[in-house]
Amino acid sequence: MATEFQRRVWEALRLIPEGRVTSYGALAEYLGTRAVRAVGTAVGKNPYAPEVPCHRVVRADGRIGRYSGGEGVATKIALLKKEGVEVRDGKIVGFASKLYRFGDQQCTRPSGS
DNA sequence: AGCGTGACGAACT
DNA sequence: TAGTTCGCCACGC
Numbered sequence: 001m002a003t004e005f006q007r008r009v010w011e012a013l014r015l016i017p018e019g020r021v022t023s024y025g026a027l028a029e030y031l032g033t034r035a036v037r038a039v040g041t042a043v044g045k046n047p048y049a050p051e052v053p054c055h056r057v058v059r060a061d062g063r064i065g066r067y068s069g070g071e072g073v074a075t076k077i078a079l080l081k082k083e084g085v086e087v088r089d090g091k092i093v094g095f096a097s098k099l100y101r102f103g104d105q106q107c108t109r110p111s112g113s
Numbered sequence: 114a115g116c117g118t119g120a121c122g123a124a125c126t
Numbered sequence: 127t128a129g130t131t132c133g134c135c136a137c138g139c
Contacts, residue, residue, distance in 0.1 A: 005136065024121050028134090035135035036121040042136075044120040059121065066120040076120090 002045070005031075009042040012102065016056045019084040020100035021092060023060045030102035044068050055079040062095035 067076035
């Protein structure tokens, strides 16, 4: 059984749009914790992969990081590539522009508050 | 109850 | 520029 913390992490993963990626650090920030280690551990224990897009979480430097499902990192890269995220030598191509930030509105809000 | 581990990150050398 | 060290907090033993 998962803990409250874990479920919160997995729920956050669902917010990541296709073709975009996020970092463990951004995820931790969204969760309100500095424990990126704990977040990583939580993501790795996600039992709903790849239904929950845990493969869209990469390291802060644009590297792939790790992956527990399928063929490991190879599967993670394949999934990302299918979504339009190119990976070169283990690193995300155009990482900065593909990095998703939680709460970042892509559409202008309908009418201010 | 305490200790070690871990899908990380930033600083230091 | 690359490799190493310390810090971080949740979880299992």
